[in-house]
Amino acid sequence: MPPWLSQINSAQRKESKFDSYRWVQLATIGIDNTPRVRTVVFRGWSESYEMEIYTDKRSQKYYELDLNNKVEICWLFLKSKCQFRFRGTASFDITKANQKHWDSLSEKSKCMWSWPCPGELFVNQPEKAKKIRTDDLSDNFALIKIDINYVDQLILNSSVHKRRKWILNKEWKEERINP
Ligand SMILES: Cc1cc2nc3c(=O)[nH]c(=O)nc-3n(C[C@H](O)[C@H](O)[C@H](O)COP(=O)(O)O)c2cc1C
Numbered sequence: 001m002p003p004w005l006s007q008i009n010s011a012q013r014k015e016s017k018f019d020s021y022r023w024v025q026l027a028t029i030g031i032d033n034t035p036r037v038r039t040v041v042f043r044g045w046s047e048s049y050e051m052e053i054y055t056d057k058r059s060q061k062y063y064e065l066d067l068n069n070k071v072e073i074c075w076l077f078l079k080s081k082c083q084f085r086f087r088g089t090a091s092f093d094i095t096k097a098n099q100k101h102w103d104s105l106s107e108k109s110k111c112m113w114s115w116p117c118p119g120e121l122f123v124n125q126p127e128k129a130k131k132i133r134t135d136d137l138s139d140n141f142a143l144i145k146i147d148i149n150y151v152d153q154l155i156l157n158s159s160v161h162k163r164r165k166w167i168l169n170k171e172w173k174e175e176r177i178n179p
Contacts, residue, residue, distance in 0.1 A: 087150035113138035
């Protein structure tokens with residue numbers, strides 16, 4: 001288990017009452033080489049501690065990550081006044097193995113993968129919305145797995161702010177740094 005994980009688990013536990021305890025900001029490099037950032041839901045850790053995020057294959061981030069899979073994630077825990085920033089490499093799983101992830105979603109959430117293409121101009125189609133089926137794994141569903149190699153933690157909960165970083169170089173190395 002990576003050494004930073006217990007810190008995140010404990011911060012997450014403190015705010016599990018709020019929906020926002022799973023909201024993270026995922027930054028990518030746009031196709032035009034300028035930054036992009038958006039909120040996504042943290043869905044858990046894989047067996048090898050990759051961060052898991054669900055997305056729609058038709059979304060812009062899918063194309064961006066295909067061109068440049070380097071990402072940064074910023075995760076703020078309000079109650080702990082603690083910020084984590086993760087750097088890593090993203091990969092996609094779009095196989096039928098995603099069925100278990102699909103099954104974990106509510107019916108309401110599953111519908112989103114059948115909505116019209118994200119980012120395109122809105123056209124009102126109420127009849128189409130009624131015909132959405134959610135039993136089969138959507139072809140638009142993608143699991144993003146982020147393999148983390150750098151973590152920066154900043155804690156503001158005392159008069160002296162604390163900051164440290166963990167870097168993966170075969171083994172994880174922790175260093176305290178100035179805030
Ligand atoms: C609270 C919240 C949670 C979100 N969760 C996700 C998510 O888990 N996956 C996702 O692809 N988009 C999620 N979104 C939507 C994204 O922020 C973004 O608008 C969408 O993915 C399109 O981004 P893109 O054009 O950069 O690909 C969420 C938005 C909010 C406000």
